[in-house]
Amino acid sequence: MGINVDLFLQTLPIMAKGLVGIFVVTGIIILSIYILNKATSRTKKDKNKDDAGK
Amino acid sequence: MEAITQFLEPLFGNVVNLDYKQVIMWVIGGILIYLAVKKDMEPTLLLPMGFGAILVNLPLSGVVDQIYDGEVEAGVIDLLFNSGISNELFPLLLFIGIGAMIDFGPLLTNPKLMLFGAAAQFGIFFTLSMAALFGFDLKDAASIAIIGAADGPTSIFVANYFQSNYLGAIIVAAYSYMALVPIVQPPVIKLLTTKKERLIRMPYEQKEVSKLTRILFPIIVTVITGIFAPRAVALIGFLMFGNLIRECGVLNSLSDTAQNVLANLITLLLGITIAARMRAEDFLNPETLLILGLGLFAFIFDTAGGVLFAKFLNLFLKKKINPMIGASGISAFPMSARVVHKMGLAEDKQNFLLMHSIGVNVSGQIASVIAGGLILNLIAR
Numbered sequence: 206m207g208i209n210v211d212l213f214l215q216t217l218p219i220m221a222k223g224l225v226g227i228f229v230v231t232g233i234i235i236l237s238i239y240i241l242n243k244a245t246s247r248t249k250k251d252k253n254k255d256d257a258g259k
Numbered sequence: 260m261e262a263i264t265q266f267l268e269p270l271f272g273n274v275v276n277l278d279y280k281q282v283i284m285w286v287i288g289g290i291l292i293y294l295a296v297k298k299d300m301e302p303t304l305l306l307p308m309g310f311g312a313i314l315v316n317l318p319l320s321g322v323v324d325q326i327y328d329g330e331v332e333a334g335v336i337d338l339l340f341n342s343g344i345s346n347e348l349f350p351l352l353l354f355i356g357i358g359a360m361i362d363f364g365p366l367l368t369n370p371k372l373m374l375f376g377a378a379a380q381f382g383i384f385f386t387l388s389m390a391a392l393f394g395f396d397l398k399d400a401a402s403i404a405i406i407g408a409a410d411g412p413t414s415i416f417v418a419n420y421f422q423s424n425y426l427g428a429i430i431v432a433a434y435s436y437m438a439l440v441p442i443v444q445p446p447v448i449k450l451l452t453t454k455k456e457r458l459i460r461m462p463y464e465q466k467e468v469s470k471l472t473r474i475l476f477p478i479i480v481t482v483i484t485g486i487f488a489p490r491a492v493a494l495i496g497f498l499m500f501g502n503l504i505r506e507c508g509v510l511n512s513l514s515d516t517a518q519n520v521l522a523n524l525i526t527l528l529l530g531i532t533i534a535a536r537m538r539a540e541d542f543l544n545p546e547t548l549l550i551l552g553l554g555l556f557a558f559i560f561d562t563a564g565g566v567l568f569a570k571f572l573n574l575f576l577k578k579k580i581n582p583m584i585g586a587s588g589i590s591a592f593p594m595s596a597r598v599v600h601k602m603g604l605a606e607d608k609q610n611f612l613l614m615h616s617i618g619v620n621v622s623g624q625i626a627s628v629i630a631g632g633l634i635l636n637l638i639a640r
Contacts, residue, residue, distance in 0.1 A: 206394035206546065213392035216400065219637050220384040226633045227626060230487045231377040234625070237479050238370035238472075245469040 311534020356522025358501025376622025379588025407557025491632020
C-alpha cells in the first residue's frame with residue numbers, strides 16, 4: 206500500500222457529485238417540510254374557523 | 260510418564276496453537292471492555308465487541324468456523340455474522356429502534372437546520388479521497404470514509420455492502436469516535452470560532468408542529484431519498500418506519516418495543532457478532548492503524564464542515580447563527596447536540612443552544628444516511 210495519486214484524482218468528481226447530491230436532496234426535503242408545515246397549518250386554521258362558526 | 264503425557268495432551272495440546280497475535284487481540288478486547296466499564300464509552304457495543312474479540316481469538320475457537328478432521332464445523336459467531344450482518348439485517352433492524360427514539364420536532368419547526376446536517380457530511384467525501392490517496396481501493400476508501408458519519412449502523416451497512424476487508428477496524432473506529440465526541444469536537448470547534456461567535460445567542464421560538472406533519476414527514480423523506488439515492492431506501496426506510504410508528508399515535512406499544520426491547524436485543528447481538536471480523540489475522544495490520552487515523556480525520560472534517568458552513572451563512576444573514584451548532588450535524592445523537600449546548604453555556608450561562616443543536620443533530624442522522632446512499636450510488640460494487 207502506497208500513495209496513489211491517480212485514484213485520488215478519480216475520487217474528486219465523486220466527492221463533488223456527493224456534496225452537490227447531498228445538498229440537492231436536503232434542499233428538496235427542506236422545501237417539502239415548508240410546504241407540509243404551510244399546508245397543515247392552513248388546514249388547522251380552517252378547522253378553527255369552522256369550529257368558531259358553529 | 261507416557262500415561263501422564265497421554266492424560267495432559269488433550270487438556271493442554273491446544274496451547275501450542277496459541278499465537279502471540281491472538282494474545283494481542285485479548286489485550287485489545289480487554290481495553291475495549293475497560294473503556295466500556297470504566298470510562299462509560301459506548302458500553303452497549305464496546306463491551307460485547309471486547310468480549311467477542313477475546314472469544315474469536317482463542318486458538319481453534321469453536322465460536323468461529325473451524326476445520327476439524329477435514330470437515331467444516333460452523334461457529335456460532337460466524338453463523339450470526341452470516342445471518343445478521345452479511346445481509347445487513349442487524350443494522351437495519353437497529354434503525355427501526357433509532358427511528359422510534361428520534362423526535363424530529365426541533366427540525367420540523369426550523370427546517371433550515373437541515374443544511375448543517377448536509378454540510379457536516381463534508382468529512383465523509385473528503386476522507387474518501389484521502390483514503391484513496393493512501394492506497395485503499397475505492398470500495399475500502401468509501402467504507403472507511405463513512406466512519407465520519409459517526410453512524411454505526413450506516414458504517415456497517417456500507418462496509419458490508421462493499422464487502423470491505425476492514426469491517427472490524429471500521430466498526431471499532433466508528434463506535435469509538437462516537438463515544439469520543441465530547442473529546443474530539445470541542446477543540447475543533449474552538450479552533451474554528453472566535454469567542455464573539457461562540458457568544459452569539461439564538462433565541463428559540465416554540466412552534467407547534469401538527470400531528471399530520473409529524474406523520475407525513477417520515478413518508479416524504481423516504482420517498483424523496485428513495486428517488487435520489489435508491490440504494491439508501493433500506494436504511495432511510497427502516498429509520499423512518501421506526502419514526503412513523505412513534506408519531507402515528509396508535510402504535511405506542513410497538514414504538515416502546517422498538518425503542519427498548521428491539522434496540523437492546525439487536526445491540527446485544529451486534530457487538531459480539533462484529534467480533535467475527537476481529538480475528539488477529541484480519542485485524543492486526545498497519546491498515547487498521549491507518550483506518551483509525553482516517554476515521555478521526557473524517558470526524559474532524561465533518562465537524563469543521565458544519566462549523567465553517569455556519570460561518571459562511573453568517574456572511575449573508577442579518578440574524579447571525581452561532582456557528583457551534585453546525586458541529587452537531589454529525590449523527591452521533593444526542594451527544595453532539597449536548598456538547599455544543601454545554602460549550603454555549605460555558606461561554607455564557609444564558610445561552611441555550613440545545614433545541615437548535617438537537618435540530619441539527621437529528622438532521623445529521625438523516626443526512627448521514629443520504630450520504631451513505633449516495634456513496635453506494637456513485638461507486639460500483
